[in-house]
Structure formats: structure tokens, C-alpha cells
Amino acid sequence: MSALAEAGITPDAAMIAAAARRLAPVVRRTPLLSSPFLDDIAGRRVLVKAECLQHTGSFKFRGGFAAVSALPADARAQGVLAWSSGNHAQGVALAARMHGVRAVIVMPRDAPRTKIDATRALGAELVLHDRATEPREEIGARLIAEQGLTLIRPFDDPQVVAGQASTGLELAQQAEAEGVARADVLVPCGGGGLTAGVALALADTAPGLRVRPVEPEGFDDTVRSLATGAPQSNTARTGLCDAILTPAPGALTFPVLQRLCGPGLVVSDRDTLRAMGAAFERLKLVIEPGGAVALAAALFQPQVLTADAVIVIASGGNVDRAVFARALALED
Amino acid sequence: MSALAEAGITPDAAMIAAAARRLAPVVRRTPLLSSPFLDDIAGRRVLVKAECLQHTGSFKFRGGFAAVSALPADARAQGVLAWSSGNHAQGVALAARMHGVRAVIVMPRDAPRTKIDATRALGAELVLHDRATEPREEIGARLIAEQGLTLIRPFDDPQVVAGQASTGLELAQQAEAEGVARADVLVPCGGGGLTAGVALALADTAPGLRVRPVEPEGFDDTVRSLATGAPQSNTARTGLCDAILTPAPGALTFPVLQRLCGPGLVVSDRDTLRAMGAAFERLKLVIEPGGAVALAAALFQPQVLTADAVIVIASGGNVDRAVFARALALED
Numbered sequence: 001m002s003a004l005a006e007a008g009i010t011p012d013a014a015m016i017a018a019a020a021r022r023l024a025p026v027v028r029r030t031p032l033l034s035s036p037f038l039d040d041i042a043g044r045r046v047l048v049k050a051e052c053l054q055h056t057g058s059f060k061f062r063g064g065f066a067a068v069s070a071l072p073a074d075a076r077a078q079g080v081l082a083w084s085s086g087n088h089a090q091g092v093a094l095a096a097r098m099h100g101v102r103a104v105i106v107m108p109r110d111a112p113r114t115k116i117d118a119t120r121a122l123g124a125e126l127v128l129h130d131r132a133t134e135p136r137e138e139i140g141a142r143l144i145a146e147q148g149l150t151l152i153r154p155f156d157d158p159q160v161v162a163g164q165a166s167t168g169l170e171l172a173q174q175a176e177a178e179g180v181a182r183a184d185v186l187v188p189c190g191g192g193g194l195t196a197g198v199a200l201a202l203a204d205t206a207p208g209l210r211v212r213p214v215e216p217e218g219f220d221d222t223v224r225s226l227a228t229g230a231p232q233s234n235t236a237r238t239g240l241c242d243a244i245l246t247p248a249p250g251a252l253t254f255p256v257l258q259r260l261c262g263p264g265l266v267v268s269d270r271d272t273l274r275a276m277g278a279a280f281e282r283l284k285l286v287i288e289p290g291g292a293v294a295l296a297a298a299l300f301q302p303q304v305l306t307a308d309a310v311i312v313i314a315s316g317g318n319v320d321r322a323v324f325a326r327a328l329a330l331e332d
Numbered sequence: 333m334s335a336l337a338e339a340g341i342t343p344d345a346a347m348i349a350a351a352a353r354r355l356a357p358v359v360r361r362t363p364l365l366s367s368p369f370l371d372d373i374a375g376r377r378v379l380v381k382a383e384c385l386q387h388t389g390s391f392k393f394r395g396g397f398a399a400v401s402a403l404p405a406d407a408r409a410q411g412v413l414a415w416s417s418g419n420h421a422q423g424v425a426l427a428a429r430m431h432g433v434r435a436v437i438v439m440p441r442d443a444p445r446t447k448i449d450a451t452r453a454l455g456a457e458l459v460l461h462d463r464a465t466e467p468r469e470e471i472g473a474r475l476i477a478e479q480g481l482t483l484i485r486p487f488d489d490p491q492v493v494a495g496q497a498s499t500g501l502e503l504a505q506q507a508e509a510e511g512v513a514r515a516d517v518l519v520p521c522g523g524g525g526l527t528a529g530v531a532l533a534l535a536d537t538a539p540g541l542r543v544r545p546v547e548p549e550g551f552d553d554t555v556r557s558l559a560t561g562a563p564q565s566n567t568a569r570t571g572l573c574d575a576i577l578t579p580a581p582g583a584l585t586f587p588v589l590q591r592l593c594g595p596g597l598v599v600s601d602r603d604t605l606r607a608m609g610a611a612f613e614r615l616k617l618v619i620e621p622g623g624a625v626a627l628a629a630a631l632f633q634p635q636v637l638t639a640d641a642v643i644v645i646a647s648g649g650n651v652d653r654a655v656f657a658r659a660l661a662l663e664d
Contacts, residue, residue, distance in 0.1 A: 031360070031362075033360075053382075053617075121368075121369065280618050280656070283385075284384040284385055325661070328660075329653075
């Protein structure tokens with residue numbers, strides 16, 4: 001864990017700007033897409049930030065690269081370690097490869113096959129574990145102690161949050177170019193790294209864009225935590241939206257969400273699959289379940305939105321064929 | 333038919349630049365995407381111009397908008413007519429709607445449901461016909477005579493070709509930004525409007541990028557025409573790649589292809605479906621069969637490519653769910 005993370009430091013504007021500068025030569029500036037058909041469904045303008053088109057198929061490349069590039073050279077040379085159901089794994093793996101250093105990734109054995117294969121193909125050394133019986137934290141701690149690796153946390157790390165914030169900086173510029181000054185900004189929320197990063201970026205650059213986290217049914221810890229004012233946790237452990245099935249809000253991220261975000265939204269798995277179908281049909285995008293919850297809320301819960309426009313982050317696209325086929329088979 | 337088209341005029345650099353200027357405020361500058369996994373399959377750098385992310389889900393918006401915006405105001409006010417299996421239909425329909433004029437579209441009754449529905453939803457007046465018994469040219473000619481509409485041809489119109497050429501202008505800039513000066517540029521080819529437009533744009537701006545048309549098995553009229561030096565036609569009429577099933581090369585486009593393009597490539601339907609699966613998995617893009625033939629050639633016929641990089645145009649994404657499910661079900 002980095003000294004910054006141990007100190008519980010929230011990334012400030014300078015740290016966010018520095019991360020964006022390090023990312024600039026390598027990150028994909030993902031497009032902000034739209035379709036008149038989606039506008040019709042939602043009854044307002046719908047703008048979709050296609051982070052599924054990011055390197056490694058999700059926004060996690062941003063945080064992974066920001067964190068690895070921020071390490072002191074000697075620590076970085078020893079290699080990095082991450083635990084992840086798959087998207088953070090790929091982001092850290094590619095960031096490590098781009099820096100020429102080792103990445104050791106602890107992944108659950110039941111992660112989607114496409115994520116396991118892709119992480120390995122990016123050159124990472126994989127350690128597969130059983131979610132129920134082998135806590136990833138213990139496995140990770142042992143490897144770190146033995147091999148001098150640096151842990152890159154999936155969300156409770158200021159440099160990771162600063163990297164995810166670059167999504168928000170782009171979004172602010174793109175929304176302005178579209179003439180959108182007021183909008184609900186819906187963000188798929190697991191541990192809250194992307195949500196916090198985007199909220200921090202927009203607070204500085206586009207105060208009329210209000211971030212609201214979106215979670216799947218059964219994993220609405222952040223939504224309940226925001227509603228009650230105190231961290232809540234989930235009891236369920238597995239579900240459709242594998243990318244965002246975290247047990248509780250992050251220690252670093254939750255205070256940011258409390259300070260900057262509007263009320264959260266909860267969507268059903270069925271609506272998430274319908275949103276994946278709508279993105280297929282109208283945007284020509286492949287979005288994974290955990291990346292589609294925000295679009296699901298925008299399309300199918302228009303009554304809880306507050307502005308004339310809604311901006312949606314489609315945070316990832318790493319979905320197995322069989323799951324995508326389920327979304328296609330579901331008639332809207 | 334416009335006076336320019338009747339005169340058989342090939343768009344020159346000035347006409348192409350003017351079309352690009354008219355398009356600039358409305359067109360999507362589609363991203364040039366890549367994946368290390370695709371590079372591995374092809375044994376070289378693979379860059380994919382994602383025109384499936386264009387408005388209406390295909391490059392056809394470019395040509396449709398360029399042509400409608402080039403009409404004299406009085407002719408435009410009377411409305412436009414197009415015949416199309418679906419992508420040109422949508423491009424013209426949206427272009428007409430953006431200009432506030434009528435669009436009458438003659439479409440085959442067996443066009444993909446998603447294309448028929450989308451064209452109607454874009455405000456066009458649809459006239460459905462039977463490909464075998466009711467020639468679209470006759471239906472169109474009657475409506476034009478009765479209603480004073482202007483025909484927007486799918487490819488044999490200089491303004492349409494000039495609009496498609498804007499894809500090539502973007503590509504030249506994007507390839508340069510990627511450091512690619514020499515490449516095979518593979519373009520899905522039906523009537524040759526996109527292929528000719530891109531070839532004209534690159535001839536002026538990036539001579540090291542060599543355009544090569546790609547067609548599906550059974551519809552390789554352009555490939556054979558280029559090989560023999562004289563226009564050849566197809567006997568088959570229906571197939572997987574509905575967007576590019578034209579009977580013969582265009583009168584305006586073929587001479588351009590003869591002058592500027594390298595040898596064409598022919599791909600099997602099976603490889604096209606495999607390429608759609610690869611784009612799903614590695615690029616998070618939905619590509620329709622007719623839009624995926626170039627990627628199929630890049631991935632599965634590397635032996636016939638001549639440069640260290642290959643640029644592929646993914647020309648459209650308007651595919652029915654059942655067809656996409658077939659691609660997903662096919663193991664690579």
C-alpha cells in the first residue's frame with residue numbers, strides 16, 4: 001500500500017491533473033456517443049461515455065497506469081500485485097507491461113473466462129483462488145512479503161482514483177462541446193474508484209454535472225450507505241455484474257461520494273441485460289453487465305432523473321459470449 | 333440523378349474537401365482502435381476504423397449527408413429518394429431529417445428487420461418491394477416523376493463518393509498519429525462508393541496507404557473486375573453480408589478503383605462471422621457481416637498482405653440479434 005493510501009489522502013486537483021498528464025500519451029480518449037432511439041426511450045438526451053473502448057476493455061487501465069507510473073522507480077522495478085475479478089487485473093497487467101515490470105494478479109477462479117485469459121495474455125502471472133475459502137488479501141500479503149511487490153489496490157488508492165478521474169476530465173470537455181451544462185452523470189459503482197474520481201474531476205470543472213452511483217440489486221451497499229450516512233455492506237457474493245460486486249464502499253472513496261454525489265440508483269439484472277441489448281442495437285457497443293447498470297438506470301428509471309440530459313458511463317465491455325447471448329435473446 | 337452524376341464526374345480534391353467541411357459540424361470522427369490480441373492473430377499491427385460507431389451505425393451517413401447538403405435549396409425542399417438494403421437508407425433518412433426535408437426510401441422486403449425499423453423511425457417514408465419481381469429502379473423512377481424527388485444514389489454519385497472520402501481524410505490523419513506510413517487499407521466493397529472515396533482521399537494525403545477492396549464469396553464482382561480489367565457481375569442475389577451484395581461495380585466508382593486500388597480479397601462467410609466474434613471480444617464493437625469482411629481478411633488471410641500494418645474499415649454495425657448470436661456461437 002502506498003504511503004498516500006495509508007495516509008488516507010484524497011486526490012486533489014493537482015494530483016488528478018498530474019495523472020492525466022501521465023496518461024495523455026497512452027490513454028484512449030473514448031467517444032461520447034448517442035442515439036435518437038435511446039433519447040426516445042429515456043425521454044431526454046442520453047450521452048454515453050464508451051469506456052468499454054478503452055485499452056483492456058474498461059476504464060481500469062486509467063487507474064492502473066496512473067498508479068504504476070506514479071511509483072518510485074526502485075519499487076516499480078520489483079513489480080506490482082493486484083487482486084481483481086478481472087478488469088483491474090487487465091488494467092494493471094497492461095500498465096506493468098508498458099513499464100517493463102512484473103505484474104502478479106490474484107483472481108477468483110470463477111472470474112469470467114475472457115478476463116482470466118486476457119490477463120494472462122497481457123503477460124501477468126496469475127494466482128487463482130477460491131473466493132469462499134481463500135481470502136485474496138491473505139494470498140496477496142504473503143506474495144508481497146516474499147517478493148517485494150507493490151500492491152495496486154482496485155479503488156482505495158489515491159493514484160488509482162486520480163487515474164479514473166481522467167474519465168471525468170474528458171467527460172467535462174465532451175459535455176461542454178455537446179452544449180450540456182446540467183445533467184445527471186450515472187456511474188457504475190463497485191468500490192467507488194471511478195465514481196469518486198469522476199465526481200472529483202467534475203466538481204472542479206463542471207459543477208452542473210451531478211454524479212450518481214448505480215449498483216445492481218443485491219449489491220447496493222453504496223446506495224444504502226449514502227442514504228443512511230454510514231457504510232453498509234452486502235451479504236450476497238456472486239451475481240451477473242461481476243465487475244462491481246464489492247462487499248462495501250471503499251474507505252477512501254466513500255467520504256468523497258458522501259461529499260459530492262447525489263442519491264444512488266439500483267437496477268435489476270433484467271434491466272441490465274435489456275440495456276446491453278439496447279447498446280448493441282443503437283450504439284454498436286459491447287458493454288458488460290457491470291458496465292451497463294448506468295445505462296439501464298438512464299433508460300428504464302427516467303422518473304428518478306433530475307436534468308434534461310443524462311450522461312452514462314459504459315465502464316467496461318469484458319463479457320463472455322454466453323452472457324452476451326442472454327442479453328441478445330431477451331426481447332426489449 | 334444529379335448533373336454531376338450524369339456527367340460521370342469523379343470527385344476531385346476540392347469537392348472532397350468541400351464535403352468534409354459540410355460534414356465537420358455533424359459527423360462523428362470515429363476512433364481508430366486496436367488490440368494486441370488482433371495484432372497477434374494477424375502477425376502485424378491491425379488498426380480498425382470504427383465506422384460502425386458513425387451516426388445511423390454505418391459510414392453511409394457521410395455520403396447521404398454530403399449529397400443532401402450539396403443539393404440546390406429548391407430541389408432539396410422537394411425531398412429526396414433512395415433505394416437501399418438499409419444502411420444508405422438510414423444515412424439518407426437522417427440527412428434529410430437534419431435538413432428538414434422528406435425522404436422516401438425504397439427497401440427490399442427481406443432487408444434486416446433492424447434496418448427497416450430504424451429507417452422508419454428516422455422519419456423516412458418506406459416503400460417495401462420484392463427484390464425478385466419489382467426492380468427498385470422502376471419503383472424509384474415512378475415516385476421521382478410523380479413527386480419531384482431527387483434521387484440520392486448509393487454509390488454512383490460524385491457527392492456521395494466525396495462524402496465517403498471523409499473517412500479516408502480522417503484515416504490519413506489517424507494513421508499518421510499512430511506512426512503508420514505504409515499499410516494495406518482493407519475496405520468492405522459493395523458498389524465501391526466507400527472504397528473509391530477512401531482511395532481518392534488517401535491518394536492525395538497518404539500515398540503509402542494502399543486501398544484494397546474486400547468482398548464476400550459469391551459477390552466478388554469487384555475483385556474479378558480488377559483482376560480481369562473489365563466489369564464482371566455476380567449471379568447470386570442474397571447472402572450473409574446484406575450491406576454489400578451489389579450485382580456489379582459502379583460506373584463511376586470502378587474506374588477509380590482500377591486507377592488507385594491494389595488487388596481485392598475475397599472472404600468466406602465463416603471467416604466473416606469469426607471476425608465479428610473477434611471484434612466483439614477484442615474491440616467491444618458490434619460489426620455487421622458486410623462491415624466485417626475487411627477485418628476477416630486482415631485476420632485470416634495475412635499471407636496476402638504486403639505491409640507491416642493493416643488498416644481495416646469496420647464499415648457498419650446494423651446487424652440483427654439472431655445473426656450476431658450466430659457469430660458468438662462460432663468458436664474461433
